[in-house]
Amino acid sequence: MSSTLIKCFNLAKTVGNATVKSFLAAPKQPLQACSAAALQTPHVQMSMQQMHTSPVRRDLMEFFDDKKNWSENEVKVGRAWRTEELRIKSNKELHQLWFVLLKERNMLLTMEHECNDKMEIFPSPERIDKVKISMENLETVVRERNKAYHLLETGETGERPQKAVKNAFGLQVSYKSCEHALPPFMNLKWIKSRNIGFGGRAVNRFLLKYREKLYNVKRKAKNRSRNEVMMILRRNPNFDLDVLRRQFPDVNVDKLCNEDKIRGHYVPKVGV
Amino acid sequence: MSTRWYPIYQRGNPQLRVFLPNFWMKLIRPTEEQPPNVVTFSVSMEMTKYDVRSYLEKIYKLPVVDVRTRIAMGETKKDQTYGYITKKDDVKLAYVTLPREESFVFPDFFSEKAEKQEKEEKALDESKAGFRRFLDRNKKRPGTPGWFSI
Numbered sequence: 001m002s003s004t005l006i007k008c009f010n011l012a013k014t015v016g017n018a019t020v021k022s023f024l025a026a027p028k029q030p031l032q033a034c035s036a037a038a039l040q041t042p043h044v045q046m047s048m049q050q051m052h053t054s055p056v057r058r059d060l061m062e063f064f065d066d067k068k069n070w071s072e073n074e075v076k077v078g079r080a081w082r083t084e085e086l087r088i089k090s091n092k093e094l095h096q097l098w099f100v101l102l103k104e105r106n107m108l109l110t111m112e113h114e115c116n117d118k119m120e121i122f123p124s125p126e127r128i129d130k131v132k133i134s135m136e137n138l139e140t141v142v143r144e145r146n147k148a149y150h151l152l153e154t155g156e157t158g159e160r161p162q163k164a165v166k167n168a169f170g171l172q173v174s175y176k177s178c179e180h181a182l183p184p185f186m187n188l189k190w191i192k193s194r195n196i197g198f199g200g201r202a203v204n205r206f207l208l209k210y211r212e213k214l215y216n217v218k219r220k221a222k223n224r225s226r227n228e229v230m231m232i233l234r235r236n237p238n239f240d241l242d243v244l245r246r247q248f249p250d251v252n253v254d255k256l257c258n259e260d261k262i263r264g265h266y267v268p269k270v271g272v
Numbered sequence: 273m274s275t276r277w278y279p280i281y282q283r284g285n286p287q288l289r290v291f292l293p294n295f296w297m298k299l300i301r302p303t304e305e306q307p308p309n310v311v312t313f314s315v316s317m318e319m320t321k322y323d324v325r326s327y328l329e330k331i332y333k334l335p336v337v338d339v340r341t342r343i344a345m346g347e348t349k350k351d352q353t354y355g356y357i358t359k360k361d362d363v364k365l366a367y368v369t370l371p372r373e374e375s376f377v378f379p380d381f382f383s384e385k386a387e388k389q390e391k392e393e394k395a396l397d398e399s400k401a402g403f404r405r406f407l408d409r410n411k412k413r414p415g416t417p418g419w420f421s422i
Binding site: 066120 | 297331
Protein backbone atom coordinates (compact mmCIF):
# COMPACT_ATOMS: atom_id res chain seq x y z
CA MET A 1 0.00 0.00 0.00
CA SER A 2 1.14 3.47 -0.64
CA SER A 3 1.85 4.46 2.87
CA THR A 4 2.64 8.01 1.96
CA LEU A 5 -0.90 8.43 0.91
CA ILE A 6 -2.38 6.99 4.05
CA LYS A 7 -2.77 10.42 5.52
CA CYS A 8 -4.82 11.65 2.69
CA PHE A 9 -7.23 8.84 2.18
CA ASN A 10 -9.91 10.84 3.91
CA LEU A 11 -9.79 13.08 0.93
CA ALA A 12 -11.43 10.55 -1.29
CA LYS A 13 -14.75 11.92 -0.14
CA THR A 14 -13.91 15.50 -0.83
CA VAL A 15 -12.30 14.90 -4.15
CA GLY A 16 -15.48 15.32 -6.10
CA ASN A 17 -16.06 18.87 -5.03
CA ALA A 18 -12.41 19.53 -4.58
CA THR A 19 -11.79 22.14 -7.03
CA VAL A 20 -11.67 21.08 -10.54
CA LYS A 21 -11.47 24.83 -10.74
CA SER A 22 -8.28 25.04 -8.75
CA PHE A 23 -6.56 22.87 -11.29
CA LEU A 24 -8.08 25.07 -13.89
CA ALA A 25 -6.59 28.18 -12.48
CA ALA A 26 -4.03 28.50 -15.24
CA PRO A 27 -3.95 32.20 -15.83
CA LYS A 28 -2.25 32.15 -19.19
CA GLN A 29 -4.16 29.47 -20.96
CA PRO A 30 -7.88 29.90 -20.83
CA LEU A 31 -8.44 26.83 -22.91
CA GLN A 32 -10.97 24.11 -22.68
CA ALA A 33 -12.58 23.68 -19.34
CA CYS A 34 -12.21 20.09 -18.33
CA SER A 35 -9.24 19.35 -20.49
CA ALA A 36 -7.41 22.26 -19.01
CA ALA A 37 -7.87 20.71 -15.62
CA ALA A 38 -6.30 17.49 -16.58
CA LEU A 39 -3.56 18.92 -18.69
CA GLN A 40 -1.10 21.82 -18.48
CA THR A 41 -1.38 24.41 -15.68
CA PRO A 42 2.29 24.20 -14.97
CA HIS A 43 3.04 27.33 -13.03
CA VAL A 44 0.11 27.58 -10.72
CA GLN A 45 1.04 27.99 -7.13
CA MET A 46 -1.62 26.07 -5.31
CA SER A 47 -1.92 26.66 -1.65
CA MET A 48 -4.71 25.81 0.67
CA GLN A 49 -5.84 29.41 0.70
CA GLN A 50 -6.22 29.52 -3.03
CA MET A 51 -8.20 26.32 -3.15
CA HIS A 52 -11.87 26.85 -3.28
CA THR A 53 -14.71 24.51 -3.81
CA SER A 54 -17.09 25.22 -6.60
CA PRO A 55 -20.34 23.61 -7.50
CA VAL A 56 -19.49 20.88 -9.97
CA ARG A 57 -22.20 19.44 -12.15
CA ARG A 58 -22.57 16.01 -10.74
CA ASP A 59 -24.45 13.86 -13.13
CA LEU A 60 -23.86 11.61 -16.04
CA MET A 61 -22.95 14.53 -18.27
CA GLU A 62 -19.54 14.39 -16.63
CA PHE A 63 -18.88 11.47 -18.92
CA PHE A 64 -19.23 13.71 -21.97
CA ASP A 65 -17.17 16.55 -23.29
CA ASP A 66 -18.20 20.15 -23.02
CA LYS A 67 -21.16 20.84 -25.27
CA LYS A 68 -19.30 23.42 -27.35
CA ASN A 69 -16.72 20.77 -28.30
CA TRP A 70 -19.26 18.34 -29.60
CA SER A 71 -19.08 19.12 -33.26
CA GLU A 72 -15.60 20.62 -33.36
CA ASN A 73 -12.91 19.28 -35.61
CA GLU A 74 -10.13 20.20 -33.22
CA VAL A 75 -10.02 20.77 -29.49
CA LYS A 76 -7.06 22.77 -28.27
CA VAL A 77 -5.56 21.68 -24.98
CA GLY A 78 -2.29 22.13 -23.13
CA ARG A 79 0.44 19.63 -22.56
CA ALA A 80 0.71 16.76 -20.13
CA TRP A 81 1.89 17.16 -16.54
CA ARG A 82 5.60 16.64 -16.12
CA THR A 83 7.26 14.82 -13.26
CA GLU A 84 9.13 17.88 -12.04
CA GLU A 85 5.88 19.80 -11.76
CA LEU A 86 4.24 16.98 -9.90
CA ARG A 87 7.18 16.60 -7.50
CA ILE A 88 6.49 19.98 -5.95
CA LYS A 89 2.86 19.13 -5.26
CA SER A 90 1.68 17.77 -1.96
CA ASN A 91 0.23 14.30 -1.60
CA LYS A 92 -3.21 15.76 -1.26
CA GLU A 93 -2.93 17.70 -4.49
CA LEU A 94 -1.61 14.68 -6.31
CA HIS A 95 -4.50 12.62 -5.03
CA GLN A 96 -6.98 15.19 -6.27
CA LEU A 97 -5.25 15.50 -9.60
CA TRP A 98 -5.40 11.74 -10.04
CA PHE A 99 -9.18 11.82 -9.87
CA VAL A 100 -9.38 14.79 -12.19
CA LEU A 101 -7.26 12.84 -14.67
CA LEU A 102 -9.31 9.72 -14.18
CA LYS A 103 -12.53 11.56 -14.98
CA GLU A 104 -10.91 13.21 -17.96
CA ARG A 105 -9.77 9.87 -19.29
CA ASN A 106 -13.24 8.39 -18.86
CA MET A 107 -14.71 11.33 -20.70
CA LEU A 108 -12.25 11.01 -23.58
CA LEU A 109 -12.75 7.26 -23.87
CA THR A 110 -16.51 7.75 -23.91
CA MET A 111 -16.29 10.37 -26.64
CA GLU A 112 -13.90 8.26 -28.67
CA HIS A 113 -16.18 5.25 -28.43
CA GLU A 114 -19.19 7.26 -29.55
CA CYS A 115 -17.26 8.84 -32.43
CA ASN A 116 -16.10 5.42 -33.60
CA ASP A 117 -19.65 4.13 -33.37
CA LYS A 118 -21.02 6.99 -35.46
CA MET A 119 -18.16 6.82 -37.99
CA GLU A 120 -17.04 10.32 -37.09
CA ILE A 121 -13.55 11.64 -36.51
CA PHE A 122 -12.64 11.94 -32.85
CA PRO A 123 -11.25 15.47 -32.44
CA SER A 124 -7.69 15.72 -31.06
CA PRO A 125 -7.09 12.10 -30.07
CA GLU A 126 -3.73 13.08 -28.58
CA ARG A 127 -5.63 14.21 -25.52
CA ILE A 128 -5.89 10.60 -24.42
CA ASP A 129 -2.13 10.16 -24.69
CA LYS A 130 -1.54 13.33 -22.74
CA VAL A 131 -3.77 12.16 -19.92
CA LYS A 132 -2.05 8.79 -19.96
CA ILE A 133 1.39 10.39 -19.76
CA SER A 134 0.23 12.60 -16.91
CA MET A 135 -1.09 9.60 -15.01
CA GLU A 136 2.12 7.68 -15.53
CA ASN A 137 4.16 10.63 -14.32
CA LEU A 138 1.96 11.03 -11.30
CA GLU A 139 2.41 7.39 -10.40
CA THR A 140 6.15 7.70 -10.80
CA VAL A 141 6.19 10.57 -8.35
CA VAL A 142 4.04 8.72 -5.82
CA ARG A 143 6.29 5.73 -6.18
CA GLU A 144 9.39 7.81 -5.55
CA ARG A 145 7.89 9.17 -2.37
CA ASN A 146 6.84 5.74 -1.31
CA LYS A 147 10.31 4.38 -1.80
CA ALA A 148 11.86 7.23 0.13
CA TYR A 149 9.43 6.75 2.99
CA HIS A 150 10.01 3.01 3.15
CA LEU A 151 13.78 3.37 2.98
CA LEU A 152 13.68 5.86 5.80
CA GLU A 153 11.38 3.84 8.01
CA THR A 154 12.31 0.26 7.25
CA GLY A 155 15.53 0.33 5.25
CA GLU A 156 13.82 -1.43 2.36
CA THR A 157 12.34 0.03 -0.77
CA GLY A 158 8.86 -1.33 -0.15
CA GLU A 159 8.68 -2.44 -3.74
CA ARG A 160 7.16 -5.73 -4.63
CA PRO A 161 9.85 -8.39 -4.06
CA GLN A 162 11.12 -10.12 -7.18
CA LYS A 163 13.52 -12.94 -7.69
CA ALA A 164 15.04 -14.64 -10.69
CA VAL A 165 13.77 -18.18 -11.15
CA LYS A 166 13.91 -20.66 -13.98
CA ASN A 167 10.68 -21.52 -15.72
CA ALA A 168 9.58 -24.82 -17.20
CA PHE A 169 11.82 -24.27 -20.23
CA GLY A 170 14.85 -23.68 -18.05
CA LEU A 171 14.94 -20.02 -18.99
CA GLN A 172 15.39 -17.32 -16.42
CA VAL A 173 12.37 -15.19 -15.59
CA SER A 174 11.69 -12.74 -12.81
CA TYR A 175 9.06 -13.95 -10.40
CA LYS A 176 7.02 -11.34 -8.57
CA SER A 177 6.05 -12.70 -5.22
CA CYS A 178 2.70 -11.97 -3.68
CA GLU A 179 0.98 -12.58 -0.38
CA HIS A 180 -0.72 -15.89 0.26
CA ALA A 181 -3.24 -16.85 2.88
CA LEU A 182 -1.35 -20.05 3.66
CA PRO A 183 2.38 -20.43 4.36
CA PRO A 184 4.17 -22.46 1.69
CA PHE A 185 4.61 -25.63 3.75
CA MET A 186 0.86 -25.80 4.42
CA ASN A 187 -0.20 -25.09 0.88
CA LEU A 188 -0.38 -28.66 -0.37
CA LYS A 189 -2.12 -27.78 -3.59
CA TRP A 190 0.66 -25.44 -4.51
CA ILE A 191 3.35 -27.93 -3.52
CA LYS A 192 1.79 -30.54 -5.76
CA SER A 193 1.26 -28.17 -8.64
CA ARG A 194 4.62 -26.49 -8.75
CA ASN A 195 7.53 -27.69 -10.82
CA ILE A 196 10.68 -27.56 -8.80
CA GLY A 197 13.38 -26.68 -11.21
CA PHE A 198 13.29 -28.26 -14.61
CA GLY A 199 14.36 -31.55 -15.93
CA GLY A 200 13.88 -34.07 -18.65
CA ARG A 201 15.74 -34.77 -21.84
CA ALA A 202 13.60 -32.49 -23.94
CA VAL A 203 14.35 -29.43 -21.84
CA ASN A 204 18.06 -30.17 -21.78
CA ARG A 205 18.15 -30.62 -25.53
CA PHE A 206 16.19 -27.44 -26.00
CA LEU A 207 18.59 -25.56 -23.75
CA LEU A 208 21.59 -26.95 -25.57
CA LYS A 209 20.25 -25.79 -28.92
CA TYR A 210 19.05 -22.50 -27.55
CA ARG A 211 22.44 -21.72 -26.08
CA GLU A 212 24.13 -22.79 -29.29
CA LYS A 213 21.96 -20.35 -31.15
CA LEU A 214 22.88 -17.55 -28.79
CA TYR A 215 26.56 -18.50 -29.04
CA ASN A 216 26.41 -18.53 -32.83
CA VAL A 217 24.99 -15.06 -32.93
CA LYS A 218 27.86 -13.87 -30.77
CA ARG A 219 30.47 -15.78 -32.75
CA LYS A 220 29.21 -14.51 -36.08
CA ALA A 221 29.20 -10.92 -34.86
CA LYS A 222 32.77 -11.32 -33.68
CA ASN A 223 33.90 -12.81 -36.97
CA ARG A 224 32.13 -10.12 -38.90
CA SER A 225 33.89 -7.31 -37.12
CA ARG A 226 37.22 -9.14 -37.39
CA ASN A 227 36.79 -9.51 -41.15
CA GLU A 228 35.75 -5.91 -41.46
CA VAL A 229 38.93 -4.76 -39.74
CA MET A 230 41.03 -6.96 -41.99
CA MET A 231 39.36 -5.64 -45.15
CA ILE A 232 39.81 -2.06 -44.03
CA LEU A 233 43.49 -2.68 -43.42
CA ARG A 234 43.90 -4.48 -46.73
CA ARG A 235 42.42 -1.58 -48.72
CA ASN A 236 44.03 1.14 -46.63
CA PRO A 237 47.45 -0.03 -45.53
CA ASN A 238 48.18 3.25 -43.72
CA PHE A 239 44.94 3.34 -41.76
CA ASP A 240 45.05 4.82 -38.26
CA LEU A 241 45.19 1.81 -35.92
CA ASP A 242 43.98 3.81 -32.91
CA VAL A 243 40.74 4.61 -34.69
CA LEU A 244 40.25 0.93 -35.45
CA ARG A 245 40.96 -0.01 -31.84
CA ARG A 246 38.37 2.50 -30.69
CA GLN A 247 35.81 1.48 -33.30
CA PHE A 248 36.19 -2.26 -32.75
CA PRO A 249 37.05 -2.75 -29.10
CA ASP A 250 36.48 -6.52 -29.25
CA VAL A 251 39.00 -7.06 -32.07
CA ASN A 252 42.70 -7.51 -31.35
CA VAL A 253 44.01 -5.18 -34.04
CA ASP A 254 47.71 -5.66 -33.26
CA LYS A 255 47.43 -9.39 -33.68
CA LEU A 256 45.61 -8.96 -36.99
CA CYS A 257 48.42 -6.83 -38.40
CA ASN A 258 50.50 -9.96 -38.93
CA GLU A 259 47.73 -11.78 -40.74
CA ASP A 260 48.20 -12.85 -44.32
CA LYS A 261 44.78 -11.55 -45.34
CA ILE A 262 45.77 -8.01 -44.59
CA ARG A 263 48.36 -7.93 -47.35
CA GLY A 264 46.89 -6.26 -50.42
CA HIS A 265 47.25 -7.27 -54.08
CA TYR A 266 50.12 -4.94 -54.77
CA VAL A 267 53.83 -5.16 -54.70
CA PRO A 268 54.98 -4.13 -51.26
CA LYS A 269 57.30 -1.20 -51.17
CA VAL A 270 60.66 -2.42 -50.05
CA GLY A 271 63.36 -0.24 -48.67
CA VAL A 272 61.54 3.07 -48.77
CA MET B 273 4.84 -0.85 -8.01
CA SER B 274 3.92 -0.60 -4.42
CA THR B 275 0.88 1.50 -5.08
CA ARG B 276 -0.43 -1.24 -7.34
CA TRP B 277 0.54 -4.07 -5.01
CA TYR B 278 -2.26 -4.84 -2.66
CA PRO B 279 -2.18 -7.24 0.27
CA ILE B 280 -4.64 -10.13 0.23
CA TYR B 281 -8.06 -9.57 1.66
CA GLN B 282 -8.48 -10.36 5.30
CA ARG B 283 -11.58 -9.98 7.35
CA GLY B 284 -11.77 -7.19 9.85
CA ASN B 285 -10.05 -3.87 9.93
CA PRO B 286 -8.19 -2.01 8.59
CA GLN B 287 -9.88 -2.55 5.28
CA LEU B 288 -8.07 -2.39 2.01
CA ARG B 289 -8.08 1.11 0.55
CA VAL B 290 -7.49 1.93 -3.07
CA PHE B 291 -5.75 5.28 -3.33
CA LEU B 292 -5.10 5.61 -7.02
CA PRO B 293 -7.71 3.52 -8.81
CA ASN B 294 -6.88 3.00 -12.45
CA PHE B 295 -10.15 1.53 -13.60
CA TRP B 296 -11.82 3.16 -16.57
CA MET B 297 -15.50 3.41 -17.42
CA LYS B 298 -17.10 4.39 -20.69
CA LEU B 299 -20.67 5.52 -20.93
CA ILE B 300 -21.96 3.94 -24.11
CA ARG B 301 -25.07 4.18 -26.17
CA PRO B 302 -27.38 1.28 -25.40
CA THR B 303 -28.04 -1.05 -28.33
CA GLU B 304 -31.44 -2.14 -27.05
CA GLU B 305 -34.23 0.01 -25.77
CA GLN B 306 -33.93 0.47 -22.04
CA PRO B 307 -35.88 2.10 -19.23
CA PRO B 308 -34.89 5.77 -18.85
CA ASN B 309 -33.15 5.18 -15.54
CA VAL B 310 -30.82 2.45 -16.79
CA VAL B 311 -27.39 3.44 -18.09
CA THR B 312 -24.96 1.22 -19.96
CA PHE B 313 -21.26 1.37 -19.21
CA SER B 314 -18.32 -0.38 -20.73
CA VAL B 315 -15.89 -0.95 -17.87
CA SER B 316 -12.47 -2.38 -17.14
CA MET B 317 -12.50 -6.14 -17.32
CA GLU B 318 -11.26 -6.46 -13.73
CA MET B 319 -14.12 -4.46 -12.25
CA THR B 320 -16.77 -6.21 -10.22
CA LYS B 321 -20.31 -5.06 -9.54
CA TYR B 322 -19.18 -3.66 -6.24
CA ASP B 323 -16.34 -1.81 -7.91
CA VAL B 324 -18.73 -0.24 -10.40
CA ARG B 325 -21.09 0.80 -7.67
CA SER B 326 -18.45 2.35 -5.44
CA TYR B 327 -16.74 3.96 -8.43
CA LEU B 328 -19.92 5.77 -9.43
CA GLU B 329 -20.96 6.57 -5.89
CA LYS B 330 -17.61 7.77 -4.60
CA ILE B 331 -16.03 9.41 -7.61
CA TYR B 332 -19.02 10.61 -9.60
CA LYS B 333 -21.40 10.95 -6.62
CA LEU B 334 -24.21 9.25 -8.50
CA PRO B 335 -27.05 7.51 -6.71
CA VAL B 336 -26.88 3.87 -7.76
CA VAL B 337 -29.70 1.45 -7.08
CA ASP B 338 -28.51 -1.65 -8.83
CA VAL B 339 -25.63 -2.85 -10.98
CA ARG B 340 -25.63 -5.83 -13.29
CA THR B 341 -22.61 -6.83 -15.33
CA ARG B 342 -21.97 -9.17 -18.17
CA ILE B 343 -19.05 -9.96 -20.43
CA ALA B 344 -19.89 -9.45 -24.08
CA MET B 345 -17.87 -11.70 -26.30
CA GLY B 346 -15.89 -10.04 -29.07
CA GLU B 347 -16.85 -10.64 -32.64
CA THR B 348 -15.15 -13.54 -34.41
CA LYS B 349 -14.50 -13.04 -38.09
CA LYS B 350 -13.12 -15.27 -40.77
CA ASP B 351 -10.98 -13.67 -43.40
CA GLN B 352 -12.58 -13.88 -46.85
CA THR B 353 -9.40 -14.60 -48.77
CA TYR B 354 -7.08 -16.52 -46.51
CA GLY B 355 -9.55 -18.02 -44.07
CA TYR B 356 -7.75 -17.14 -40.88
CA ILE B 357 -9.87 -16.17 -37.92
CA THR B 358 -9.66 -12.90 -36.03
CA LYS B 359 -11.42 -12.05 -32.82
CA LYS B 360 -12.10 -8.75 -31.20
CA ASP B 361 -11.53 -8.30 -27.48
CA ASP B 362 -14.22 -9.16 -25.00
CA VAL B 363 -15.73 -6.23 -23.14
CA LYS B 364 -17.39 -6.03 -19.79
CA LEU B 365 -20.68 -4.18 -19.81
CA ALA B 366 -22.33 -2.82 -16.70
CA TYR B 367 -26.01 -1.94 -16.61
CA VAL B 368 -26.47 0.59 -13.85
CA THR B 369 -29.93 1.33 -12.54
CA LEU B 370 -30.44 4.80 -11.15
CA PRO B 371 -33.35 5.78 -8.88
CA ARG B 372 -36.79 5.68 -10.46
CA GLU B 373 -37.15 9.45 -10.79
CA GLU B 374 -33.88 9.83 -12.70
CA SER B 375 -33.90 9.66 -16.45
CA PHE B 376 -31.04 9.76 -18.88
CA VAL B 377 -31.11 10.13 -22.63
CA PHE B 378 -27.90 9.57 -24.52
CA PRO B 379 -27.12 12.88 -26.25
CA ASP B 380 -26.62 13.24 -29.96
CA PHE B 381 -23.24 14.86 -30.54
CA PHE B 382 -23.30 15.23 -34.26
CA SER B 383 -26.67 16.86 -34.92
CA GLU B 384 -25.09 20.27 -35.54
CA LYS B 385 -22.12 18.95 -37.39
CA ALA B 386 -23.69 19.15 -40.85
CA GLU B 387 -24.73 22.77 -40.36
CA LYS B 388 -21.31 23.74 -39.11
CA GLN B 389 -19.61 22.05 -42.00
CA GLU B 390 -21.86 23.82 -44.46
CA LYS B 391 -20.97 27.15 -42.90
CA GLU B 392 -17.28 26.38 -43.08
CA GLU B 393 -17.54 25.36 -46.71
CA LYS B 394 -19.38 28.56 -47.48
CA ALA B 395 -16.63 30.64 -45.85
CA LEU B 396 -14.00 28.70 -47.77
CA ASP B 397 -15.82 29.29 -51.07
CA GLU B 398 -16.04 33.00 -50.32
CA SER B 399 -12.35 33.30 -49.64
CA LYS B 400 -11.62 31.33 -52.81
CA ALA B 401 -13.77 33.71 -54.81
CA GLY B 402 -12.01 36.68 -53.22
CA PHE B 403 -8.63 35.31 -54.18
CA ARG B 404 -9.81 34.72 -57.71
CA ARG B 405 -11.00 38.32 -57.92
CA PHE B 406 -7.60 39.48 -56.69
CA LEU B 407 -5.86 37.41 -59.35
CA ASP B 408 -8.12 38.75 -62.08
CA ARG B 409 -7.47 42.30 -61.02
CA ASN B 410 -3.72 41.80 -61.01
CA LYS B 411 -3.58 40.00 -64.32
CA LYS B 412 -2.04 42.93 -66.14
CA ARG B 413 0.32 43.98 -63.36
CA PRO B 414 1.97 40.83 -62.03
CA GLY B 415 3.97 40.93 -58.82
CA THR B 416 1.92 43.71 -57.24
CA PRO B 417 1.57 43.20 -53.50
CA GLY B 418 -1.92 42.68 -52.06
CA TRP B 419 -1.89 45.94 -50.10
CA PHE B 420 -1.05 48.08 -53.13
CA SER B 421 -4.56 48.90 -54.27
CA ILE B 422 -8.05 48.58 -52.92
